[in-house]
Amino acid sequence: MDYTRTLKRGVIVTHYRDTYARIQLDYLKDNVNTLYQKVKKPMMAIIKANAYGHGYKEVANSLKENPHISMFGVATLKEAIDLRKLGIQQDILVLGAIPLENLDKVVKYDISLSLFSLDYMKEIQSLFHHQKPIKVHIAIDTGMNRIGLKSKEEFEKVLKLCSTDIFQIDGVFTHFATADDDLQKAAYENQLSMFYEILGDHQFKYIHCQNSASMMYHHETRSNIARIGIAMYGVDPAGDECLQLKQVMSLYSKVVMVKKVHKGEHIGYGFTYQADEDEYIATLPIGYADGFVRANQGRKVYINGHYYPIVGRVCMDQVMVKVDESVALHDLVEIFGEHIPLSQMAKELDTIPYEIVCLISERVERIYEPVLDKIYVSQ
Incomplete structure (x- = not known):
């Protein structure tokens, strides 16, 4: 579901960036x-x-x-x-x-x-x-x-x-x-x-x-x-998939650019990826400053019912994904959630789910369901 334009109970949710975490209370x-x-x-x-x-x-x-x-x-x-x-x-x-x-x-x-x-x-x-x-x-x-x-x-x-x-x-x-x-x-x-x-x-x-x-x-x-x-x-302490609990957080981004690169061209810092053929590359506004660490290079994200690999090094604010011509500007991207559970992501990164969720930085907006009125803490 796309949460970038949400109106519930008269509360307008404003988004300043197309990367956000969905928290299901x-x-x-x-x-x-x-x-x-x-x-x-x-x-x-x-x-x-x-x-x-x-x-x-x-x-x-x-x-x-x-x-x-x-x-x-x-x-x-x-x-x-x-x-x-x-x-x-x-x-x-x-x-x-x-x-x-x-x-x-x-x-x-x-x-x-x-x-x-x-x-x-x-x-x-x-x-x-x-x-x-x-x-x-x-x-x-x-x-x-x-x-x-x-x-x-x-x-x-x-x-x-x-x-x-x-x-x-x-x-x-x-x-x-x-x-x-x-x-x-x-x-x-x-x-x-x-x-x-x-x-x-x-x-x-x-x-x-x-x-x-x-x-x-x-x-x-x-x-x-x-x-x-x-x-x-909603996370199993051993890092396994757990059917008796419900994963509370999902992480999403959006496609902000799709480009066609030619065979032999490189992607990202250090030229660690080279296109084997003419390819479509999508750019997402998420990077290691969001807690999406560089070790995610080579893993996959979920877009429109398909899994696509991350190519090139993860940047501070952005990451590139090898897609196909069906992927378009503004398409929603699941980093982890219903189709990529935290347990799977943790195993692929050789870490634990605790580390993944704790590393998500404050600049990643949290969107709460049910929608919360703003919580104020007095100084």
């Missing part, structure tokens, strides 16, 4: 419901990295009244503050470190922090001068070696040293490294066992270790909230 809600039926517990919607490229303000706004979403997880303090300014009432957890000179904003906006090391805890204590304690979730490192406490002794020490005047410990969590890999099931089970061994008999408001992969491929009962990330956006 109804699919997002369907995926939340599908995952809830699997785990039957409250969920934390993970909307870091601009909601995996889908637009964190719009995604959060569409989920803020969803009965299955009890919490939001973000990567940065700015994301958390923006959610509060949008009117999000649920708890918000920053999953990584923040610059601690911003502790006053953490308290002001009632945001929860991840407490992941003794040093970080002591820094917070040394800088704390507020009326209310800071809400924290203690991170346990069970094998990722990214952030988190590494032993039961360290965990107990943090619990002992955490002054209740400074910290309100609301939760504890870990993150799995291999929950999406059936060949490494033992590693997943070792992490799960270590997490609960370190946790012991302690009880918290939130206990969470289930990520999207754990929710889809494993059964875990003690955690009382699940973190729904990539699966919420």
Whole structure:
């Protein structure tokens, strides 16, 4: 479908470029419901990295009244503050470190922090001068070696040293490294066992270790909230095609020029492609500055029911495609979507779907269905 001229519910959608992402918010809600039926517990919607490229303000706004979403997880303090300014009432957890000179904003906006090391805890204590304690979730490192406490002794020490005047410990969590890999099931089970061994008999408001992969491929009962990330956006965590979820994002461009080149002519930077015969070449306004990386050279796009190869190097703002004489100016081009799923594109690029959607830059306009009125975030 062509979305460049859209009028719905009196909202006129203006486009400034013929490259855009289509975000189907109804699919997002369907995926939340599908995952809830699997785990039957409250969920934390993970909307870091601009909601995996889908637009964190719009995604959060569409989920803020969803009965299955009890919490939001973000990567940065700015994301958390923006959610509060949008009117999000649920708890918000920053999953990584923040610059601690911003502790006053953490308290002001009632945001929860991840407490992941003794040093970080002591820094917070040394800088704390507020009326209310800071809400924290203690991170346990069970094998990722990214952030988190590494032993039961360290965990107990943090619990002992955490002054209740400074910290309100609301939760504890870990993150799995291999929950999406059936060949490494033992590693997943070792992490799960270590997490609960370190946790012991302690009880918290939130206990969470289930990520999207754990929710889809494993059964875990003690955690009382699940973190729904990539699966919420309709993407299988293992990068496979997934019929039970609906891919929320599709990416489109348009043909802005069709030219005939003669046998022996070259295409693009470095002359990496040479025409074997007289050929038709279409130019599209999408390039690596949009997140469409140079490794896409040689892959195919979908136009009018047919697949056509990308020839020559991907440029910063444009890319060339070898087509036939049936392709015309303004024809719609699917980069990924119904005919080219993200799982297929990721395999062809030797990467993961996460990377593809997260790399889509801000200059690629997101078009939301149902159409949203503009969301304003106060400064």
